[in-house]
Amino acid sequence: MLSLTEENYLKAIFSLNREVAESATTNAIAEKLDTKASSVTDMMKRLSKKDLVNYQKYQAVSLTKKGKEVAISIIRKHRLWELFLVEKLHFKWDEVHDIAEQLEHIKSTQLTDRLDAFLGFPDQDPHGDPIPNKEGQFPEDGRTTLSELNQKTSCKVVGVKDHSSSFLSYLESMDIELNTIIQIKTHHAFDSSMEILIEGKKEAHISKEVAQNLYVE
Amino acid sequence: MLSLTEENYLKAIFSLNREVAESATTNAIAEKLDTKASSVTDMMKRLSKKDLVNYQKYQAVSLTKKGKEVAISIIRKHRLWELFLVEKLHFKWDEVHDIAEQLEHIKSTQLTDRLDAFLGFPDQDPHGDPIPNKEGQFPEDGRTTLSELNQKTSCKVVGVKDHSSSFLSYLESMDIELNTIIQIKTHHAFDSSMEILIEGKKEAHISKEVAQNLYVE
């Protein structure tokens, strides 16, 4: 049985290596988990002994098959709980992450699977992130960001890339949420910023950074 | 912020003192939490320093106001989650306790209150136990056990006193569950056992112990 701490390390390594291969270095992991490099080294030795990570001194670490399975199951639980909180308990999408950080560690396969069924076997969480199924497979995700679209096109918000509370509440303040319709009026070439129309009502100017972090279709 | 371990100690002390006053001795607590007396002594010192228990060497321990509040909030969460598991995720009543033991430690007042609302502000868990409200008050509970009733009377099962998995699955095997109708045919005086009719269909003989652990009305 793994501890909450071990599970968090595995999840951190998984997400680092998902973004950029070979990027799960001691320092990167420490940063992500808000701990110190020496603590990471310590933990890598223990996880390695349990055959959860491939660790060699001074080298970036990777997950073993077993480690990957655990990480994915934590992510699955995290996202299912987030969806539950939003859909059933009416939380807003920027309020659920911290609670899900706790709920993701509840150990009961039955519970996870029944929650999955209760939610109708969803394949996206409230932030538009893919929810892996019982077998650990991620649903296909051919998502486009707003920044990839041309002028005069119209689209619907289906997710965010950046999940930070600051970004989410910025969106909230702009009245942008899941399923909001956005029309691109102008796409400035020089700084990639945009003039947009939100829900056909409100005009706004958004920066390149914002456009790159909004998934649309 | 309290640790899971501290919370479990508080809950154990609360339930010991609920049943019999002055009964939260070092040994009793150790037994309840499946640990050793020396560990309990150690923890009592720490909880005492945090003003959660009143502890004096060699004496039974009691909870302070603060300690009682924490214990009740854990119990509230435990019972709300149990009800959620049964009502919404269709678990059986003998399957939910262990999962609720984990869920009761999730820290978010908002979550608890919204779960409460989602379930319609219930005042009983799936085992018929009272669920304290947001203010920590237990709903009035004037429950009767089957053993208190006379011959030729009829009643409905509304809860159990003993929550052990073994008792619950014994009931399951007898087709006795929440809301089952039971008619008492004979109440033997010498051993307090009973001949009963379950749901008007099935006859059965039950012992005093069973009758004393079934709440009915």
Add this chain to the structure above:
DNA sequence: ATTAATTTTTAGACTACCCTAAAAGTAGTG
């Protein structure tokens, strides 16, 4: 009132996890 049995506490040690400071390894630069 002694002695015996039982309960509780202390002493000392262990694991998981974390930290700081110092040592060692790796990489980049002239």
Add this chain to the structure above:
DNA sequence: CACTACTTTTAGGGTAGTCTAAAAATTAAT
């Protein structure tokens, strides 16, 4: 190749929580 900057590991120590074995206190019995 030597020097520097940076990363990682080691050494040593801290806290929370646990355990066993022994000492001390309490309770029960003679």
